[in-house]
Amino acid sequence: MPVYEHRGQQMSVPDQDLEYTGYFDAAKEGRLVVKKCQGCGLLRGEPGPACPWCPSQEWEWQDVSGKGTIYSYQIVAHTVIPGFKDWAPFAIVLVELDEQSGKPEPGDGLRITANLVDSNMDAEKEENVAIGKRVEVVFHKSEGDFVLPQFKLSGEAPQGPVWSHVT
Numbered sequence: 566m567p568v569y570e571h572r573g574q575q576m577s578v579p580d581q582d583l584e585y586t587g588y589f590d591a592a593k594e595g596r597l598v599v600k601k602c603q604g605c606g607l608l609r610g611e612p613g614p615a616c617p618w619c620p621s622q623e624w625e626w627q628d629v630s631g632k633g634t635i636y637s638y639q640i641v642a643h644t645v646i647p648g649f650k651d652w653a654p655f656a657i658v659l660v661e662l663d664e665q666s667g668k669p670e671p672g673d674g675l676r677i678t679a680n681l682v683d684s685n686m687d688a689e690k691e692e693n694v695a696i697g698k699r700v701e702v703v704f705h706k707s708e709g710d711f712v713l714p715q716f717k718l719s720g721e722a723p724q725g726p727v728w729s730h731v732t
């Protein structure tokens with residue numbers, strides 16, 4: 566089982582854990598992937614073996630564009646995780662990817678979580694984080710052979726209302 570290091574934290578991705586190995590293998594190749602249900606064809610970003618919309622547990626990896634909009638976020642002001650202490654405050658963003666927005670029902674979407682980083686892979690400034698801002702995936706190569714998908718602001722025009730807790 567490969568053990569990686571990210572910001573001084575040891576992380577392992579068990580070989581037999583196909584839910585994660587494919588995600589990180591794709592990241593090494595500069596691809597962002599999500600699960601595609603082989604029953605109903607819908608995409609999903611959250612962990613879990615079963616489709617939330619149909620009974621199927623069959624799925625395959627599907628490449629996505631990595632472009633999306635900040636659907637929600639939280640600011641971590643304080644953390645006990647040693648590797649992230651000098652990063653706080655930092656944003657954890659819930660990104661709604663462009664694929665499948667509003668499906669299968671209005672209000673649904675293909676969403677994944679990540680950190681929001683700047684062009685140096687440091688935490689994006691708190692005042693720059695807002696719901697509605699456009700983002701794109703970037704691949705953070707960490708120590709060893711570990712590559713973590715993250716998001717950065719794309720500079721595109723925001724989508725929908727823009728909201729930030731910083732006024």
Ligand SMILES: [Zn+2]
Nearest residue numbers: 602605616619
């Ligand atoms: Zn399904």
